[in-house]
Amino acid sequence: MSADQLSAPGTAQAPAPVARRSARPPLTRRLPRLALHLVLITVSLAMAVPFFWMIITSLKTDPDLASHPPGLLPRVWDWANYPEALEYAPFGTYFRNSLLISIGHTALNLVMASMAGYALARIPFRGSTVVFMGVLATMMIPTYTKIVPQYLIAKGVPFFGGNDYLGRGGHGWLDSWWGLIIPGALTPFAIFLFRQFYLSLPRELEEAARIDGMGEFGIYARVMTPLVKPAIATVGLLTFESSWNNFLWPLIITSDTELRVIQVGLSAFQQADQNAWAYLMAGTTLATVPMVALFLLAQRYFVQGFANSGIK
Amino acid sequence: MRTHTSALSRRRLLGLGAAAAAGAALSACGGPAPQQGGGGDASLRLLTPIFDRADGQKLLTSLLADFKKDHPGVSVQVDYTEYGKLNEKLATSIVGGQPYDVMLMGVGWIPPFVEKGVLADLGTSRSELESTYNPRVVEPGIYEGGTYGRPILLDTRIGIYRKDILAEAGIGAPPKDMTELMEMGKELTVREGGKLTRAGVDILSNDLRQTYLPVMWAHGGDLFADGKPVFDSDEAVEALQWMVDVIRTEKIEDYGFTQKGAVVAPLIQGRAAMMIGHNDMWRQASESAPELIEEDRIGGFMLNQRRPALFQGGTLATMSAKTKHPEQAKALVEYLSGEKVSPQAAEQRGNIPAVLSAADSEYVRGNKLISFAVDNLDHAFSEGGVPAWLEIREEFKPALESALLGKSSPADSLRGLAETAEAIIAKGA
Numbered sequence: 001m002s003a004d005q006l007s008a009p010g011t012a013q014a015p016a017p018v019a020r021r022s023a024r025p026p027l028t029r030r031l032p033r034l035a036l037h038l039v040l041i042t043v044s045l046a047m048a049v050p051f052f053w054m055i056i057t058s059l060k061t062d063p064d065l066a067s068h069p070p071g072l073l074p075r076v077w078d079w080a081n082y083p084e085a086l087e088y089a090p091f092g093t094y095f096r097n098s099l100l101i102s103i104g105h106t107a108l109n110l111v112m113a114s115m116a117g118y119a120l121a122r123i124p125f126r127g128s129t130v131v132f133m134g135v136l137a138t139m140m141i142p143t144y145t146k147i148v149p150q151y152l153i154a155k156g157v158p159f160f161g162g163n164d165y166l167g168r169g170g171h172g173w174l175d176s177w178w179g180l181i182i183p184g185a186l187t188p189f190a191i192f193l194f195r196q197f198y199l200s201l202p203r204e205l206e207e208a209a210r211i212d213g214m215g216e217f218g219i220y221a222r223v224m225t226p227l228v229k230p231a232i233a234t235v236g237l238l239t240f241e242s243s244w245n246n247f248l249w250p251l252i253i254t255s256d257t258e259l260r261v262i263q264v265g266l267s268a269f270q271q272a273d274q275n276a277w278a279y280l281m282a283g284t285t286l287a288t289v290p291m292v293a294l295f296l297l298a299q300r301y302f303v304q305g306f307a308n309s310g311i312k
Numbered sequence: 313m314r315t316h317t318s319a320l321s322r323r324r325l326l327g328l329g330a331a332a333a334a335g336a337a338l339s340a341c342g343g344p345a346p347q348q349g350g351g352g353d354a355s356l357r358l359l360t361p362i363f364d365r366a367d368g369q370k371l372l373t374s375l376l377a378d379f380k381k382d383h384p385g386v387s388v389q390v391d392y393t394e395y396g397k398l399n400e401k402l403a404t405s406i407v408g409g410q411p412y413d414v415m416l417m418g419v420g421w422i423p424p425f426v427e428k429g430v431l432a433d434l435g436t437s438r439s440e441l442e443s444t445y446n447p448r449v450v451e452p453g454i455y456e457g458g459t460y461g462r463p464i465l466l467d468t469r470i471g472i473y474r475k476d477i478l479a480e481a482g483i484g485a486p487p488k489d490m491t492e493l494m495e496m497g498k499e500l501t502v503r504e505g506g507k508l509t510r511a512g513v514d515i516l517s518n519d520l521r522q523t524y525l526p527v528m529w530a531h532g533g534d535l536f537a538d539g540k541p542v543f544d545s546d547e548a549v550e551a552l553q554w555m556v557d558v559i560r561t562e563k564i565e566d567y568g569f570t571q572k573g574a575v576v577a578p579l580i581q582g583r584a585a586m587m588i589g590h591n592d593m594w595r596q597a598s599e600s601a602p603e604l605i606e607e608d609r610i611g612g613f614m615l616n617q618r619r620p621a622l623f624q625g626g627t628l629a630t631m632s633a634k635t636k637h638p639e640q641a642k643a644l645v646e647y648l649s650g651e652k653v654s655p656q657a658a659e660q661r662g663n664i665p666a667v668l669s670a671a672d673s674e675y676v677r678g679n680k681l682i683s684f685a686v687d688n689l690d691h692a693f694s695e696g697g698v699p700a701w702l703e704i705r706e707e708f709k710p711a712l713e714s715a716l717l718g719k720s721s722p723a724d725s726l727r728g729l730a731e732t733a734e735a736i737i738a739k740g741a
Binding site: 062063066067068084087090147148151152155164171174248251252255257260267268270271274276277 | 355357364365366367369389390391392394395396400401403404407408409410495573575576580581583592595596599600601603636661662
């Protein structure tokens with residue numbers, strides 16, 4: 001578009017600027033919005049600063065890290081921290097494992113939790129409230145208290161890892177992909193979130209589908225679930241994030257380095273006597289990349305998801 | 313050494329482990345002898361919280377390849393973990409009925425695991441061990457007359473000072489005792505407009521318990537006597553009072569001036585003249601301020617009042633009481649704690665080799681804090697001593713903090729701590 005073309009409409013509608021000015025709300029009405037933006041910018045900065053600090057620290061040399069007061073920017077941008085950090089542990093293997101486990105958890109959780117959520121929200125059955133309360137109750141069990149029982153269950157799975165039909169004699173799911181993926185494949189929070197979303201959908205949709213002869217699974221899969229995309233994005237993102245950051249369970253259940261995950265690799269930078277801060281920050285930056293990318297892709301639905309479910 | 317703390321998880325998991333241990337998974341107390349098995353082929357499982365980095369894994373792989381040359385039928389499956397999660401790994405493997413054959417663990421861990429029947433008596437006499445290690449280094453592996461652990465590497469908490477800062481103040485030698493340390497600390501403290509810019513003595517960079525204990529030992533106090541806590545004795549109270557004086561009375565350091573795990577200790581930055589710290593400070597200086605090493609500006613000194621004392625932590629090799637291959641497992645324990653592996657493991661971690669033969673090695677002599685510690689191991693004290701130690705030790709920090717923050721007197725803090733410890737011991741009895 002040329003400059004002439006750009007200026008033409010303005011020339012033809014001379015009073016427009018005046019009209020625009022008069023259309024603007026008065027300052028007194030804009031002030032609260034301005035204040036809101038200021039607050040939001042401040043909070044955003046507060047949230048972003050640790051992230052930027054992590055990246056900046058990952059590029060500092062040891063003497064730079066030791067300087068007091070600490071400088072904002074590195075005196076020498078030490079990009080070598082990244083390749084050197086990757087030599088601390090087999091990060092390629094760890095990254096692959098984390099990715100596979102996170103994708104596995106996310107896919108299974110989306111399928112199973114959406115089904116469970118749908119059933120609790122849309123299919124009346126005796127005891128549904130009790131079942132739902134039971135699901136909520138499991139969210140309140142602290143993780144650490146579950147570790148040992150969960151370990152024993154994984155070890156005693158029948159017919160796996162040399163176990164007999166009573167789950168004896170072998171190691172079950174220990175040191176296996178089964179043990180890494182199945183125990184985290186369904187979360188009560190995801191069931192809760194899906195239930196809330198399915199509850200918010202109008203009953204008329206379901207009834208119309210039923211009149212058209214659609215079965216229950218068809219209503220779930222073809223009518224209702226496509227309408228809860230924000231829930232899918234939210235659950236998907238939260239599950240992936242939680243799985244990606246999981247440290248203790250993969251450490252406990254595996255002894256083979258080939259099955260270890262990225263968070264275990266990052267712990268190599270943190271030892272009781274010494275922390276390799278620059279490497280730790282470099283490794284953490286790299287480990288954060290998939291999560292940031294995923295959030296950027298799904299952020300619109302993610303925000304809707306939280307807003308619609310009433311969780312803020 | 314590790315006195316690595318993961319308070320919540322450790323306590324809970326250990327509790328759970330102990331509960332489950334009451335069942336079929338664990339046998340009764342007393343550290344049974346391992347099941348008898350002959351030599352020959354065996355597949356051993358080794359759990360290690362050291363060697364966990366890539367370079368450490370590479371080193372261990374090569375060391376185990378050498379072990380296999382002498383024991384061709386023995387294969388070793390290594391499970392690498394870190395100290396912070398060692399207890400969880402041990403607890404789950406034990407209650408799961410799949411204990412490791414050989415386990416590396418820290419000082420203070422032997423009594424709890426012996427009492428649970430997890431560890432086997434290695435059957436090595438004290439005198440035999442003392443031909444390889446300093447007698448003080450042997451001590452943490454011995455419990456109720458049995459030898460359950462052999463040391464691989466050590467770490468220490470000692471007095472560390474900046475020679476250049478003392479010289480600037482006209483002080484020619486480090487403090488001889490805790491009284492002099494306090495006096496020098498006062499003299500070397502610098503405040504600008506009321507704000508602390510240089511602490512005369514830094515007592516906050518190290519884990520608070522690991523700072524207090526050598527101070528307590530130097531004052532003549534002890535942790536336990538006949539299995540009962542005595543860390544509320546007059547000597548122990550005096551030691552905590554010394555720390556309170558550093559912070560509250562003489563204001564040599566402000567609480568919050570630094571903390572354990574800070575990127576760099578104030579001593580390296582010139583923001584502290586002296587400190588009670590880890591021998592690892594040498595490595596930290598060589599990486600962050602190499603001029604301190606090149607110009608010989610860092611030295612060690614003993615904490616001393618009624619007796620000289622340094623804190624000794626370490627990693628020990630132990631054998632499972634449940635191993636099906638006791639002969640091969642014992643051979644692996646001896647190899648890992650022997651003269652070949654110990655120096656290499658220590659160097660890889662930046663720690664102190666446990667074996668006497670490494671005392672004059674190039675690595676030890678090239679690190680003045682490590683060589684200082686090695687030369688003073690006769691004055692080493694170790695924490696632990698009772699089966700409930702792993703739970704009791706988590707109670708130290710809040711009690712010490714309470715005194716340092718002025719919420720309670722040193723005597724009250726330690727009395728409360730001793731009562732808590734007695735309750736924990738009684739619960740486990």
